[in-house]
Amino acid sequence: MTAPLHLSLFGVPAAVRWVNGVGAAEAAALAEAWSRCLADGRNDDDGLAGQGRAAQEDRPPCSVGDEPDGSEPSRVRAVLAVGRAAPFPVEAETPGEFASDLTSFLTVAAIEERxxxxxxxxxxxxxxxxxGRTAALVARSGMGKTTATRTLATRFGYVSDETVAIERSGRILPYPxxxxxxxxPPPAPKVQRGPDELGLAPAPAEVTLGAVVLLERQPGLGAAAIEPVPHAEALVDLVPQTSALARIERPLxxxxxxxxxxxxxxxxxYTEAHQLEDVLPALLARAPLAPTxxxxxxxGPVPSGAPLAPGHVRRQEPLDAVEIPGAEQDVPEVLxxxxxxxxxxxxxxxxxxAALEGTPGTAGISRTELAGRLERTVGLPDGYGPLLxxxxxELASRGLVDLGG
Known part of the structure; x- marks a missing residue:
């Protein structure tokens, strides 16, 4: 029987047990493609081994068990165990489709675990x-992240082309x-090429986040164009490109x-990936900003069970909210x-x-009291009623406040 493939995916142990349609040669090719994520120490020399192990001390090595093979003889099939989740089968018509699906399933399962x-x-x-300072090239699919990686990771260390996983300390857990x-062209599956096969440079033993680059590919540019992005605009772009954000404490x-x-x-x-090579060092050398x-x-805990009083208003408790200076310094934005x-x-x-602070879960405050709070903080013009x-x-339509009848 072909030996299982044991991996570490940004601190998550994973195991792949081959069930059907994968012989020794195919298994060896997949192991080579995943060489920098192997959990058996084969990648010690490139500085990547063990980087996730401190994070997985309470995650014992995965076991995929001995689930019986019920697959069709012509299909490629394996059983995956990722983190603490129950093992689950993955199968496909061809080895190429299987290799592509395996990458997707492992990535999604590891993201769920962390x-x-x-x-x-x-x-x-x-x-x-x-x-070890690392540029995270953030972009939706189709903006050239993989092409940029292939082009630039001969000079820069390859950390990931899919998920940049950051601890609160700023340290990154690589996912090579x-x-x-x-x-x-489609419908042919994407081919899985290992970083060793492509000659990508290994990342240093310790990598930390050094730049957040919102990547946008445009035709016809002779050189890369760099534009600073205010925090509010950056959050708008980053939130859709962040996995499981709603499950993080105070994510904004x-x-x-x-x-x-x-x-x-x-x-x-940018237009061509090589245009990025000369701009990254300067971006990685930028100094931190003072928080504004x-x-x-x-x-804190939100009171529960208080009905909203008639004619009153209260704020809904969001996952998180931040106030950021706007283009006019005295008119902040709230996200x-x-x-x-x-x-x-x-x-x-x-x-x-802001005036509704402290009201989530309570019986709310009257509009008269709300107007008084606004008058004391920002002032109110004559005839403010329709504006308020x-x-x-608008806030109620977005689920941010409750309005009593």
Whole structure:
């Protein structure tokens, strides 16, 4: 029987037991493709082995058991065990389809295992070989992360082309998976090419986040164009590209601290991947920013069971909320995370939101009291009623306040 494949995926142990359709040669090829994620010490020399082991002390090595084979003889099949989850089967029609599906299943399962513990950006990670400071190239699919990795990871250390997993300390747990390369047009599956096969440089033993790069590929550019991105705009772009964000404690505050530590996010527009090579060192050398944002999340236990009084209003308790200076310094923006949806408040809405602090879970306050709070903090113009009603209706439509009848 072909020996199982044992892996470590940003601190998550995983095991793959071959059941059907994978012989010794195919298993060896997959092991080679996953060589930098092997958990058996084969990659000790490249500085990557063991980086996730301190994080998995309470995660014993996975066992896939001896589940009976009920697959069709013509299909490729294996059983996966990732972290603490129950083993589950993966099968496909061909070895190529199986290799592609295996990468997806392992990535999703590892993300699920570390949900709530790590900030996991959908990004490529490239590390300065001398310092370990790593650029996270954040982008939706199709923006060229894998192509950029293939091009740049001969000079920079290969951390990941899929998930940059960050601890609260700023340390990154590498995920040097095989690269999913398009060798033929769809519906052919992407081919899994290992970083050793592609000649990618190993990452240093310790890697930390040094730059957040919002990658945007555009045709016709003669050189990469760099644009600093304010925190509010950066959060709008980062939230959809962050895995399991809603399961993290105070995720917006954490993202703001990440941006401060990197000197703020930058947007880099480019046409060809080689154009990025000369801009990354300067981005990795930027100094941290002094925080200008503040948390406006109530925090603490929320009273329960208090019915909303008629005609009163109260704030819903979000997952997190931060206040960030706007283009006009005296008019801040408030960004609120409700579930996995980020709401960006402008106009009078941030002041209304702030005035409702302390009301989640209570019977609420009257609109008269709310107006008094606003008058004391920001002032109110004559005839403010319709303006306040419109702001409350907008907040209610986004699930941010409750309005009593």
């Amino acid at each position: 949900a709530g513990e790590l900030m996991m950006l959908h990004a490529a990670g490239l590390a300065d070989p001398a310092t 998976k095989p690269l999913s390369v398009i060798d033929a 505050a954490w993202l703001c601290r990440i941006l401060d530590g990197c000197g703020g996010a930058v947007r880099v527009r 944002w503040r948390s406006v999340h109530d925090g 609120v995370l409700c579930g996995s949806t980020l709401v960006r408040l402008g106009g009078i809405a941030p002041a209304v939101w 009603d419109a702001a409350l209706s």
